[in-house]
Amino acid sequence: MRLLHLYREPVAPESPAASAPAPVRRLLPAIVPALAVGVLSALVLLGVSLIAERFQDVLWEALPDALSVGRYSALWTIAVLTACGLVTGLVIRAVPGHAGPDPATTGLVDPPLPPLVVPGLLLATVLTLAGGVSLGPENPITAANIALACWLGGRLMPGAPAAQWLPLAAAGTIGALFGTPVAAALILTETLTSRPPGPGALWDRLFTPLAAGTAGALTMTLLARPSFDLSLPPYDHPHWGDLLSSAVIASAGAVLGLLTVYAFPYAHRPFRALGASRPLRRAGGPVLALTAGGLLLGLLGVLGGHLTLFKGLDEVRELAADPGGWSAGQFAVMAVVKAAALLVAASCGFRGGRIFPAVFVGVALGLCAHALAGAVPVALAVTCGVLGVLLAITRQAWLSLFTAAVLAGDAAMLPILCVASLPAWLLVTGRPQMQLAEDGTPLR
Secondary structure (H helix, E strand, O other): OHHHHHHHOOOOOOOHHHOOOHHHHHHHHHHHHHHHHHHHHHHHHHHHHHHHHHHHHHHHHHHHHHOOOOOOOHHHHHHHHHHHHHHHHHHHHHOHHHHOOOHHHOOOOOOOOOHHHHHHHHHHHHHHHHOOOOOEOHHHHHHHHHHHHHHHHHHHOOOOOHHHHHHHHHHHHHHHHHOOHHHHHHHHHHHHHOOOOOOOOHHHHHHHHHHHHHHHHHHHHHHHOOOOOOOOOOOOOOOHHHHHHHHHHHHHHHHHHHHHHHHHHHHHHHHHHHOOOOOOOOOOOHHHHHHHHHHHHHHHHHHHOHHHOOOOHHHHHHHHHOOOOOOHHHHHHHHHHHHHHHHHHHHHOOOOEOHHHHHHHHHHHHHHHHHHOOOOOHHHHHHHHHHHHHHHHHOOHHHHHHHHHHHHOOHHHHHHHHHHHHHHHHHHOOOOOOOEOOOOOEOO
16 A cells, blocks of 8 residues: 555656655655764763763772772772662662663663653663673663654654664664674664564665664764774684684683573562562662662672773773783683673663673683683684673674674684684573563563
């Protein structure tokens, strides 16, 4: 019926659109809105990140220096993270919309939230990032940008389909996070293939999200110059032994990630009982759950050291800059502690994403493998460790491959990474995901 309707609508002969194919007539008017959404998404991410960095400097540098307390001493680490949990719980309980649903039940790209949720969600995200919680900004920033794009788009362009804004905001945010639209295209490819096919070819459906991702990536690159390259030692060329070692390391990363995933519903259960997912139904709401979670995170931070705090992106650069600076046992402790911190933070109600801390776990695991077997190149060990952990935590193969390759900054790693992904994917496919249903059971 839609095609018949279009056929009956006369088009002026002199109009350039009259001779253009139908996909072109559909895609051309959407370019400008896509670019605008991409720029807006990057600006929201950049603004939240800058505010969180300034607040982090106050909490972890200016304040302890003024009080003559060690910046990352055991007492200060426990105090700051516990206080962060308490304040975040009070904020979530008080703000309109309670900063969105329980984050244990949400993914990276979800249906739009009501716009009134966005301010509280962004405030809770700033507290999470600044307080040293082992979560990244990707999930809440993507959710906030989707909500804003759908709300603004519906008012500025009421005739446009409401569904078009979600992939634009998701792509713009992901492009800004990784500094390239390729990451957005890869993630949305997996998202689109899991849904009923829409009109047009796959690249028709990716055209405007790719434009939004490009705008987001360029905006972030021009303003902040983000980089995921760890400046790892160059990987000369593959050797036969690398095939086995890459598969073993990636599989070990997948196993560690799966242990975290399988523990997720059990870790979430006591926090749910404390009220993590019921802001109004209990007297304490999320306050008790987040305060307890902050205390546990502080204890884990003392156990693993200050490098296991925060989202982990700056910390992995410090690890990769000196692969021989820690023993295999120390790397192993950091990997396990960071995985446990990710588990607690995602279970107790802090607003944040899991990609960046999972990258830290994979880097620490890879450096542990290199410390145990010096013949394994650093770049190979690190990228395969990241690949395996991300496959288990995110269950997105394209994202995992892309992130691992970007960390190495070397295209020669791609064939080896593809080989390593095969046994790791066999381990994780069909297993529970690190996302829960409303009743607390894991999704598959």
